[in-house]
């Protein structure tokens with residue numbers, strides 16, 4: 035805590051997601067929170083945010099190269115480190131921050147494989163520090179209403195869940211242009227993306243996963259698939275190419291923020307954010323089906339496809355007293371680095387809940403409208419993170435390391451299952467998850 039009584043935050047990873055935490059600290063929670071340091075491997079992205087903060091009228095925030103992370107902690111003495119780096123490095127900073135006496139907040143996914151997950155849980159046991167995983171989807175009004183209805187017993191005891199997640203050729207394709215296309219950086223979409231979905235199901239049905247079986251493959255993107263369909267792959271990335279006839283092309287130079295955040299910083303780290311979705315080097319799947327059995331007996335049937343004409347999801351819960359269906363339709367969706375305001379109409383987010391009682395007439399449930407990113411989830415979560423007295427959380431939407439682990443472990447187990455063709459027991463991947471059957475019994 036600063037002498038002025040403000041909680042001190044340092045951030046590592048100053049890419050597209052950083053404003054989710056920086057903006058509320060500057061605009062809304064400046065009285066109670068203080069940003070004391072920024073850290074990244076790329077000096078141009080650090081400079082981008084340093085300048086942006088100055089333009090917002092904020093005090094000068096010192097920046098640090100990633101190699102100087104420990105020095106940043108020692109000299110700025112944050113209470114809490116916010117981790118918004120590439121997924122594969124979350125564990126390094128979470129663990130280091132805790133070993134140096136800080137709490138940590140990490141973007142989802144908590145980490146990308148079981149070894150790193152075990153290392154984080156060991157560190158929490160060793161240090162007693164606190165880790166929050168920012169599952170913003172839980173905070174949207176639609177998902178919250180679903181949780182409320184299930185908790186109230188509207189369809190009785192849940193027996194079976196179906197979740198079909200659709201990523202389109204804008205947002206879905208984007209994962210195949212960026213670092214996310216490499217499994218050792220993101221854990222694949224099973225971890226990077228599905229962590230949201232598995233977390234929602236775990237939380238909706240209040241259950242801990244037990245066994246996972248999955249099949250996945252790269253069926254649409256990648257050179258091999260393109261050439262099999264007779265498409266000629268002419269370039270590795272889009273910059274500098276004639277891409278007028280390529281609907282998958284992304285022009286980083288066209289957008290000021292993309293230019294500043296990714297195109298100009300390339301000279302420092304060689305990272306290309308606009309790789310050809312039909313190029314070489316993709317090691318993740320775009321087509322995935324997974325079965326999960328929970329410790330409560332519930333079975334989840336999940337699918338994720340990343341090349342579809344529309345974006346959103348359908349989830350249905352079959353219970354002893356009826357069926358509940360929830361659908362979200364997302365607009366053309368987000369390109370990282372764009373704000374909600376810039377996206378405007380594109381950000382449109384429609385959702386509906388229909389309840390089918392066992393012997394009664396089906397009816398629709400009203401869902402409140404909410405402003406802000408991810409269906410209104412982002413601002414609600416920001417309030418919980420930064421406010422000194424946040425609103426009560428009757429639906430248990432805040433998540434710590436246990437619940438963070440329960441979600442990624444499904445995707446991690448699915449990745450093992452994709453490789454071996456065998457079912458995987460979550461307990462074998464992470465004994466420290468314990469024996470609880472209810473998610474709400476995990477931190």
Ligand SMILES: NC(=O)c1ccc[n+]([C@@H]2O[C@H](COP(=O)([O-])OP(=O)(O)OC[C@H]3O[C@@H](n4cnc5c(N)ncnc54)[C@H](O)[C@@H]3O)[C@@H](O)[C@H]2O)c1
Pocket residue numbers: 046047048049050051052073074075076079100118119120121123141142143168170226370408
């Ligand atoms: N909750 C959500 O809805 C949501 C949305 C977008 C992103 N995210 C998460 O936010 C995180 C960041 O994603 P992004 O879209 O900002 O990606 P990004 O590529 O825009 O930014 C990642 C940043 O990490 C930095 N980095 C890379 N390696 C590093 C290292 N070893 N040490 C320190 N910094 C390093 C990069 O230079 C870059 O500035 C990811 O974990 C992602 O899963 C969450």
